[in-house]
Structures are given as C-alpha cells and as structure tokens.
Amino acid sequence: MHAIRLTGALSDPGASAWEQAPVEHVALAAAPMADQPSRYIRSSWADRPYGLVRDLRTQAAHDGESFYLRLEWSSPTREARAADENPFSNPVEGPDAFPDSVAVMLPSAADAQLDTKGSEESPVEIWRWAEGMPEVIEDLLATGLGTLRPADGGSGLWARSGSKGSRWQVVFGRPLASEQDSAPRLAPGESTRLAFAVWTGANQERAGIKSYSQRWLDLALEQ
Secondary structure, X not given: OEEEEOOOOOOOOOOHHHHHOOOXXXXXXXXXXXXOOOHHHHHHOOOOOOOOOOEEEEEEEEOOOXXXXXXXXXXXXXXXXHOOOOOOOOOOOOOOOOOOEEEEEEXXXXXXXXXXXXXXXXXXXXXXXXXXXXXXXXXXXXXXOOOOEEOOOOOOOEEEEEEEOOEEEEEEEEEOOOOOOOOOOOOOOOEEEEEEEEEOHHHOOOOOOOEEOOOOEEEEEOO
C-alpha cells in the first residue's frame, strides 16, 4: 500500500479528494476456529458461518501533517436493514444487536507477530471503530493474546464514518507526530505495516469471531 501526499477534506470519507488515492483490495478470511479462546466459543460456533466480510477496500494518504486511512466494505447488516429483513439469528437493531466494527493493527516494531497480537518486546497498537461511536474510537495496545488494554493516550487518533447503500466508509486519522511512546512511527519517506479485522454485528460477531487479514501489509508513506 502507498499513502500518497494529498490535500483536501481527507477526514470526510465521501470527499472527492479520495478519488485520487490508489485503492487496494484486501482479502479477508474467517479467523481460525482453533484460535478461539474457549471451548464454549469453539462449540457454539462450530456449525455457524462467520467472518462474512471477505473484501476490504483500503486507501491511505497524508497531507504532511496528518495520516489518513480510508476503509470501505459491504456490510451484511446494512444489506439486511435495506431489505427490511433479517436473515441472521438475532435482530439487526435493538438491545440484543451487536455493532458492525472494523479495526486496524499496526506494529511498534518490524518483528511484531500478527498471529499473537505482538509481544512484550514488540507490542501492537489497535485502532477500533464501531457503529454507534463514530468519532470516539478505541485506541488499544496488545502485548500478546488476551492482553488488550487502553493505549497511553496522546496519539491524537480519531475516526469519521459514513455510508453509501450497504457499504460502510470509515476514515481513521492521526497526526504524523505522536506524543504516545508506543504509537507506531508514521513519517513521509518511511514504511510501516498494517493488518485488518471486520465484525458483522447482525451475525453476532465479536472478539475472535471475525473476518481478518491473514498477513501484514506493507504501507509506504510518500515524501
């Protein structure tokens, strides 16, 4: 992936400026059942389809001061709402519904492991947006499986969301310079890596029941 240098209303997921940014289609897969953390989850989901989203459209840009990452995908939850029907086992709205959600994982070091969500020596940062909290998003740190905790703060991370038909459009943004010690370095002329996860709320997907990218993707920031 390439984060090209652009100007314009990049914080707006529907802005025309994004038409200039290259599009990468990231293939997603259902997270392995063997990696689920409990016997109950493995048993209750053994015969249920999950990881329903299999394609994530990604674009990246910066304006010399801030980094922007635009994500777009077709949501089975939104499709069910538009058709006024619910093909899933739970409501798509109401107190028993789960939110659609998307997350980005960035390593603090090149040797950080994707499958273990980092380690004490090489943690990973996770940015998570969920439907219903469009601008106040989670900024998390992981040092291994089951170790999620809030990041130290100071990164200036935010998100904006929109939709078009059945598709979600989300932009994550962060200043290139960060006061957060654990924050991945983002600077023009340098590279980092990314991984992604998507949850379909209407299918009760949460935690390890998700779609995910199976490998790190390299991201280069244009000078």
